[in-house]
Amino acid sequence: MFLSLYRIIKFSLQDIIRNTWLSVVTVIIMVLALFTVNMLLVVKVIGQTAVEAVKEKIDVSLYLDSNASEQQIMVLKSKIVNLPEVSEVKYISKDEALSEFQMRYEDKPIIAETLKELGKNPLTPMLIIKPRNLDVFNNLINKIKNFDDAIIESKNFANYEEMISKINNITTKVGEAALALALIFVLVTFLVVYNSVRVAIYTHRREIKIMKLVGASNAFIEAPFIFSGVVYAAIGIILIMLLFYPFLNLLQPYLETFFVSYNVNLINEFFGQNVYKIYGAQFAAAVFINVVASFFAVSKYTKG
Amino acid sequence: MIKFENVSKVYNKGSLVLNKIDLHIKPGEFVSIVGQSGTGKTTLIKTLIGEERFDEGRVTVGGWDITNISQREIPFLRRQIGVIFQDFKLLNKKTLFENVAFAMEVCGESHDKIKKIVPHVMKIVGLEAKMNSFPQEVSGGEQQRVAIARALVHRPKILLADEPTGNLDTLNTYEIIDLLLRINRFGTTVALVTHNREVVNRLKRRVITLENGMIISDQEEGKYIL
Numbered sequence: 001m002f003l004s005l006y007r008i009i010k011f012s013l014q015d016i017i018r019n020t021w022l023s024v025v026t027v028i029i030m031v032l033a034l035f036t037v038n039m040l041l042v043v044k045v046i047g048q049t050a051v052e053a054v055k056e057k058i059d060v061s062l063y064l065d066s067n068a069s070e071q072q073i074m075v076l077k078s079k080i081v082n083l084p085e086v087s088e089v090k091y092i093s094k095d096e097a098l099s100e101f102q103m104r105y106e107d108k109p110i111i112a113e114t115l116k117e118l119g120k121n122p123l124t125p126m127l128i129i130k131p132r133n134l135d136v137f138n139n140l141i142n143k144i145k146n147f148d149d150a151i152i153e154s155k156n157f158a159n160y161e162e163m164i165s166k167i168n169n170i171t172t173k174v175g176e177a178a179l180a181l182a183l184i185f186v187l188v189t190f191l192v193v194y195n196s197v198r199v200a201i202y203t204h205r206r207e208i209k210i211m212k213l214v215g216a217s218n219a220f221i222e223a224p225f226i227f228s229g230v231v232y233a234a235i236g237i238i239l240i241m242l243l244f245y246p247f248l249n250l251l252q253p254y255l256e257t258f259f260v261s262y263n264v265n266l267i268n269e270f271f272g273q274n275v276y277k278i279y280g281a282q283f284a285a286a287v288f289i290n291v292v293a294s295f296f297a298v299s300k301y302t303k304g
Numbered sequence: 305m306i307k308f309e310n311v312s313k314v315y316n317k318g319s320l321v322l323n324k325i326d327l328h329i330k331p332g333e334f335v336s337i338v339g340q341s342g343t344g345k346t347t348l349i350k351t352l353i354g355e356e357r358f359d360e361g362r363v364t365v366g367g368w369d370i371t372n373i374s375q376r377e378i379p380f381l382r383r384q385i386g387v388i389f390q391d392f393k394l395l396n397k398k399t400l401f402e403n404v405a406f407a408m409e410v411c412g413e414s415h416d417k418i419k420k421i422v423p424h425v426m427k428i429v430g431l432e433a434k435m436n437s438f439p440q441e442v443s444g445g446e447q448q449r450v451a452i453a454r455a456l457v458h459r460p461k462i463l464l465a466d467e468p469t470g471n472l473d474t475l476n477t478y479e480i481i482d483l484l485l486r487i488n489r490f491g492t493t494v495a496l497v498t499h500n501r502e503v504v505n506r507l508k509r510r511v512i513t514l515e516n517g518m519i520i521s522d523q524e525e526g527k528y529i530l
Contacts, residue, residue, distance in 0.1 A: 003412070003414070003415070004412070007409055014397070014398075015397065018397040019397060207395050207396075207397070210393045210394070210395055211395070211406070211410075212379075212382075213353070213355075213382065213387060213389075213393060214382065214406060214407050214410060214454065215379045215380070215381075215382035215383035215407065215410050215411070216379060216406075216410040217379045217410070220410055
């Protein structure tokens with residue numbers, strides 16, 4: 001058994017080394033296919049981060065009565081902060097609201113003049129409530145609606161509900177489209193790799209027939225080709241890791257500029273704790289495709 | 305050693321390539337099977353190694369009835385018969401040594417046995433100095449000698465040669481034929497398929513002549529009669 005295994009490995013490595021250009025081309029196709037898959041993963045990570053960034057921006061502004069006392073407001077705030085759906089509550093006083101308003105519109109003198117005409121601060125204090133995530137938003141709105149607190153000026157959240165519904169729709173559709181696109185790319189990648197392996201074995205068809213004439217069994221002929229498939233997959237994975245790491249290093253600064261204040265670290269994502277999962281799965285998939293393709297391609301020439 | 309009993313074969317388009325062939329080749333014989341192209345000579349050889357199935361009759365090789373041989377058994381049949389071909393059929397990415405050794409490796413022979421026997425067989429065919437060359441680095445005659453070495457290395461009782469000199473010049477042709485005669489002297493049954501008149505007439509051995517898939521002549525010290 002060990003002798004057979006030794007011969008399988010020997011024949012496989014001999015074939016890979018002595019058919020240099022064919023091996024190089026097969027590995028290049030493998031690496032390109034893996035690059036596509038890895039780019040899909042990058043797009044998925046970036047897409048997910050973008051969606052999370054949008055969702056994080058969603059908060060509820062609860063406008064309070066201008067005459068509400070600080071104590072009343074703090075009591076309400078602590079009630080809301082203790083809700084399980086809430087991640088954070090920020091209190092903006094009337095004066096802070098006015099300052100922010102003036103800063104926002106400092107390049108619009110007509111706004112400043114209008115405020116001067118009014119003679120008093122028209123803005124009300126508010127609580128800015130951040131939900132834990134978008135999924136609990138509706139629950140949160142319903143609970144706030146049920147608060148029996150006289151200092152809450154308005155309990156009309158219809159705009160929010162409509163906006164959340166739209167955002168959820170869009171993110172769901174984007175997710176579905178991304179999944180469909182990913183599946184198409186994966187299928188194309190599968191077909192490209194499968195056929196490149198079949199073409200490589202097609203070039204060996206004469207040798208396969210000769211081996212049969214000399215008395216080799218089908219298993220003796222097929223095994224080295226299947227082992228070669230594993231070797232190509234391993235070389236492909238090593239190369240893609242060597243290529244992708246510097247690529248991500250190049251991409252990272254641009255992402256950090258785009259996603260200011262969000263932690264999107266692709267290097268950590270791909271080469272940190274997930275490295276075995278990501279590249280292990282890719283290696284397993286590449287081995288599977290290569291082995292299946294090799295088996296069916298060689299079987300075609302060992303039949304009969 | 306080889307027995308054809310009433311063997312017929314029809315190809316798909318209704319063409320009768322072997323027509324009720326009755327033939328017995330005894331152990332140790334040297335037989336030439338001659339005929340023009342398309343008379344069924346190669347089909348006869350292919351039948352003996354299980355590459356072609358026949359439609360009627362029975363074939364026995366070394367006592368083994370191969371009439372209904374299964375796909376799984378064919379490699380074992382081929383390991384017992386040495387075959388050489390017109391186009392040599394060497395593995396181009398293996399050295400001459402590795403080509404010959406391959407025939408032993410498929411039988412599961414040990415590394416030590418291969419290291420001992422292959423150089424010895426390469427010496428018999430006169431190629432011990434070129435064991436590490438590749439087929440494309442040697443001449444046609446040398447390639448055919450490697451093919452003979454590969455065919456002999458597991459000591460088959462039967463050696464089938466299908467037009468082995470078809471791609472060779474006259475000098476190499478006679479060298480190969482002399483090698484086959486030497487092999488036959490050691491007790492191996494040799495069946496030589498050829499359409500080379502001079503070779504057949506020079507051999508003065510049994511000649512079986514095929515025409516239209518039938519045996520039209522079978523002479524002990526025969527000549528090329530077509």
